[in-house]
Amino acid sequence: MIPLSYYLTLSAILFGIGLIGVLLRKNAIAILFSVEIMLNSANLNLVAFSKYITPSQASGQMFALFVMAIAAAEVAVGLAIILMIYRNMQSIDLDKLNIFKW
């Protein structure tokens, strides 16, 4: 069997890639993409733990399913917010959304 740490390492790398996206992309929708990457990497982690530690109870899978539901909700709300911002500011470039600057 493939060692658990392979999955963990992979998910950490994917998480990091998603994080780079979140921190560097300027387009709000692109940031939403990156968030999805991060969420999925975490989900991968959960399912892997489920397989390796509690195979007969499938609790990790349960968590993964819940995360998916929440992710769906998050995308819906997030997109709605982005639309709202776009309508008000004519842009979704985060560098221009700095009205809270000092």
Add this chain to the structure above:
Amino acid sequence: MNYYLALIVLLPVLSFITLLIFGKRMGEKSSYVSIAAVLAGFALSIKALLYVMDGGHAKIAFTWLSIGNFDVTFGLLLDELTAVMLVVVTLVSALVQIFSIGYMHGDKRIGWFFASLSMFTASMLLLVLSPNFIQMYIAWEGVGLFSYLLIGFWFEKKSASDAAKKAFLVTRVGDLGFVIGLILLYVTAGTLDMDKVFAMQFAPVVAGTISILIFFGAIGKSAQFPLHVWLPDAMEGPTPVSALIHAATMVAAGVFLVARAYPLFEQSPAAMQFVAVIGTITAFMAATIALTITDIKRVLAYSTVSQLGYMMMGLGVGAYAAGMFHLFTHAFFKALLFLSAGSVIHAVHSQEIFDMGGLGRKMKITAITFTIGGLALAGFPFLSGFWSKDEILLGAYQSGHMAIFWIGLLTALLTAFYIFRVVFIVFLGKPRGHHSEHVQESPAVMSVPLIIFGALALSAGLIGSPLTGNAFQSFLTGGHGAEHHPDYMVMGLSGAVALLGIFAAWLRYGTRLLPANIISKDNLIYKLLVNKYYVDEFYYKYLVKPTHAIAQFAYTFDQRVIDGIVNGVAWITVRFGIGLKRIQTGYVQGYALYMLVGLIILIIWSCRVLGLQ
């Protein structure tokens, strides 16, 4: 009797409260409330006096608060001394207030004036009725407070508010000694109840220390040397207030204190000596200063200081009854002098005696009453001042204090001279200044009290004179006082010096026989006297200035160092904030990055805690 006693004090208090609430609305009518209260008090005081003359004493006491073993009792005590003081205080206060109706006519804050007078009187009454030192001290401070308010009644004038402050602070110096004395007394005796304290026997040193400390309070309050400087300045207050302060309430408090604590003083010859010496110095010094003063009220002020010195001298040489007798007679003739002076000032609108002159023809009543007061003060034979002053001198003579006796006699000479200097300048001669040319006699509310006081100044001395067998003195000492035979030598001497003083004053100011510049203005003694022995200057140089310097230093320290620290902290915070605000870039991703750094630190830290690395 107890209820009446309580009423004597409570009536003016009630009047105070009433006037405090309604005084503004009542305006001039507020005087009726105040005078009614004090007149009722006077009637009750007479009743109390009669009661005591029948041999009755009264004492009420109840525990006010208990602190551990220390009970503060509150109460009223009526004995011979108190009864006399009650009558004097209420009578003088009543007449002064009646006089004030005329004098204060048209003042904006007249309601407050009468309210303060009421409370001033009430404080003094409470003081004389106190059966223990704590209550006495409270009333003592009450007298101080209301004298402060009354001296500074015209606080719009800077000199008045300064004088009020000076009076308050200078008497406070004496009060400090008083308080220390009381604490010492409590530590030694374990009680401050007068009956118990006076029944005890102390070591002479202890009794002396306590007595002298208590006497410090009297020095401040009764304006004895070296704390006499506030009293002349207190002339800035309205003249009726000066009359009240000088005659019955404020300054009498100090003499009364010594008289009250007399059993304590008697246990220490040194303390008695101290009182006598201070009294003598004060009497002489003030009389000499009064020679050169040209402000009519200040002359009277220094004369009060001098007469208070006499009283202290009397108490100090053991002539207890004589000292109190002088307090009694002095109350009337000094109130008379002040009110007459007030009447003059009211007419002339000036206090300078050289602005006056020739007033005798225009203000007959005032001239007569002032002259009667002057005669009484000078010790003109058979007037009230003569009998009491004679008693004091006799006391000094008989107790063997010859130096004090001769200085006292010299002071009597000076007294007669300086007061008749004023009389001759003000009432004889030609008018000086346009105000004194068309003056009018004061209204009846002002002249009637003058006449009453005049009558009292003429006659009040008789009850303590040898003619009535020293009735006053034997009453005060509970009947077993020494009824001495009159010493005609002393009596004759004191009468003679009075006449001599008056004659000298007439020679100098009443006639043109002597040249006006008989005394050179460059004379060293003259300069010393005009500058009042430089006592004020001394205080200014060695007390006020260093205090100012310390205050200035503290101010600078506060401004520079304390405020510097405070402002510095604020400045650092502001700088820090200005620096720190730059991380608020407004870029969400920047914040996310900070968060991430925090997360990493947290992970590392928890690894450490969990021992993973």
Add this chain to the structure above:
Amino acid sequence: MDVSISLVIFLALAAMAIISSLMVVVGRNLFNAAMFLGAYLLVIAGFYFLLSAELVGIMQVFVYVGGVVVVLLFGIMLTSQMINVRLVSALQQRVLTLVVVAALVGLLVSIFSKTSFYYISSAEAPRDSISLIGKLFMTDYVLPFEVISVLLLAALIGAVIIAREEGRQ
């Protein structure tokens, strides 16, 4: 399944996942990025199958590839920011971010490599994981299940209200 075969499959999938996710993050074209995201999500679904979590894999395809990606494409079109947009931050922030993220990933990986998982179970997964999960949803996890349905409803309504144009009520 033989270990080596599954390892090969794992590594292949891992390579695909990393490449597609990198494309999402660095791609200049938003539409292409969305496509790569779909690919990435499919790869993750593959991992789920590999981990014998069939239901999760199926849901991944349904919900993410079929739902989320489509919705995001709508979002791209509605904001008309598909091409010619500034996608990446300034160099300074790029370097800083890369360093910090590398530190985080390195930290995590080092922790994983040093951790020994005592609880590794050798038990076989049940053959029919779908019915097990269904049972669990209706028994042990019934409360979170209901809560998540309320959450989805709330998100639905909330998204509508937020995105609604103010003028057209």
